[in-house]
Amino acid sequence: MKSTAHIKPEGVEIAETVLLPGDPLRAKFIAETFLTDVVQFNTVRNMFGFTGTYNGKRISVMGSGMGMPSIGIYSWELINVFGCKNLIRIGSCGAMQKELNLYDVVIGMGASTNSNYASQYNFNGTYSAIASWDLLNKAVKVAEEKNTPVTVGNILSSDIFYNADPNAMKPWMDMGVLAVEMEAAALYMNAAKFGVNALCILTVSDSLITHEETTPEERQTAFTKMMEIALELA
Template sequence: MPTEQIISANKPLSVNGRTYHVETRWGEVSNRILTVGDPQRARVVAEFLDKILFEHSSHRGFLTITGMYKGLPVSVVAIGMGLSMMDFFVRESRMVIKGPMSIVRFGSCGSICQASIGDIIVAKRAFGIGRNFDYFDDQDKQGKEPYIFWKPVDADEKLTAAVENNLKKAVGTGHVFEGAVGSADSFYGSQGRLGDDFYDANDCLLDRVHREYDDAAALEMESHMLFHLASVSSGKFGQDPKSIRAACALVVFADRTGNRFIDPEMSKRMIEIAARAVLDALVQDMPSQDGLHPAAGSV
């Protein structure tokens, strides 16, 4: 349960200016954000910050850790899973941050390309895959698809280049892949995982993904929403046409072609190796204090 009274139903901020779900307020979260799904991953990444200034775990499972990295404020935010959580996180962070924002998602994925477990896939763009619920309801399936694809949205070029170059230096060029990422509304049906507990009509889904996107490299659950919200963020700060720039790097946890899953030790090692590369990209991308809230010292 939230502990502070919310004062508006339309823009639900608390009496102290905290957002309803993420529960941060101005001064507690930086313009540079590394976002992950898993709170434990957030803690591993936060180990690389030089100093921790703020930490809060919200009643809805968002964990925000803000600290200093190479002299600049950076936040690490764990959001859980799925496109709604990404939507809560991006919108509520935007409410309490002044100035432009750079967000890098550092997630996990299933590889549908040459990348194997422990490799990293950098998103050049992300498209959406959603279950077409009506298909499963309608008797007449003629001409209907069980899954809806939403068109790709590009990652921010500059931020992505910084992430990719740093990752190549950290883990070696041969372990970094790039391509289109499919963000699905389920880990199961809409990522083409097969089973007989439910009727998912998804045996041809991965073939369709490759047919429609020849650069399709990974499947996961949030990047399309992140890139979409960045693309529609209003450019109210300075010259930038958008107020949010976004990129995404994903560690391969599941190799969908080779049917292998990463072990806990390897995933921790890869996250540790890659974390610094992603943090570096954030401070390289926004190297000055311009437009930043005074997180340092104020929280």
Template sequence: MYHIGFERDDLGASPPEMALLSGDPERARLIANTYLQDVRILSEHRGLNSYLGYLPNNRPILSATSGMGAPSLSIVVNELVQVGIRQIIRIGTCGSIQPHIPVGSIVISSGALCRQGAANDIAPVEYPAVADPFLTVALVQAARKLEFEYYLGITASVDTFYEGQERTNSANPHLLRSLHGITEEYRRLNVLNYEMECGTLFKMAGVYGFAAAAVCGVVAQRTVAENVIVTQKNMAVNQAIATAIHAVTNCE
């Protein structure tokens, strides 16, 4: 595959059908080296690091990198499906837009408010962006088993980290009129969090015919401030990873 740097034949006689997908290549490496066994590097082409390994139950699995944002994710997911992947769990980070969801907790997305250009090339705006119910329940059960603080609900997936998430503390403090007040509007619609990939992933799953889910560590509390709380990022990310690993180890 042109972008991910490997093909189906590189996956061996018993190829994986499940992938854990991270935006950050270092997170993909962390998952592979910490949680998987007999890990083999498939590719580090373009920073889209991909690793083949095995869960404790000997199930083969990929830890792969999507890159930041929906356009990059759409390329990686398309090629992963071409090499035989049929289940994808996104493990990411997000910003809470509800006052009761703290930094350090995790959000499991049941669906997405999808404001993403890449998704519009795949399906109409009206096409639902929903997570696979079985993978989602597995994530919820894992979070409960591990006694993590988790929240289940709708995620706002947008294309930009700054303007699209109504951040004004940036190089461009002058937001478009259509973006003023958007966070409060989403809050009133019971949207839980901001991130940049779930909506396109979920639409691709519906169109392509694979199962997708997402769990994100909360690293910003947008009812208080715009900034990421770096001191609590590792805890949030590690809980998101552990939830996904437990879910895929204990589900078919």
């Protein structure tokens, strides 16, 4: 039976399409709320993973943890050990443009980053981490069918949550970057490296403009619009 140091499914199926919320409790919520015939495939480090059925299709959901090192590990193993083909991050983000409000849905067409993650590839330049067109196109169409407004564009995957520089986000804002999160760039790079599909769908949990914010409980259970879009991509 396939297993790694971080994922031990004990023979339980992991579907080709995996939703990756950062919070393992959000993974549990999605499995209990939207899936049928659910079986848990991972409990290592309390990074819960579940496989179930949604509209007749098998789909998995698993926590990815916070930051690019964490999602980098889990996505690498899901792709290279367990054969997953479609990896969809569903997470929270901080709005960096005034037109974005709490609970708005943002889709990351590209993921800029202040991380050194790309250094492993020895580029003689700057790599653009972008989503898979197939998943991006499908997600926008699903959102239109559900009458769910989405904003598509560039996001920032930051290694730093508490930045010592109070003006660190301003240059990104000035370049029109929509929102900041902490994982998508690594996911997009891993997917590109190994020839699979990846997409990041986010819900605005707080605003760097207005300083409004949601509660941890709301982030865990109330961000259902992005979940419903992602589930339709299986």
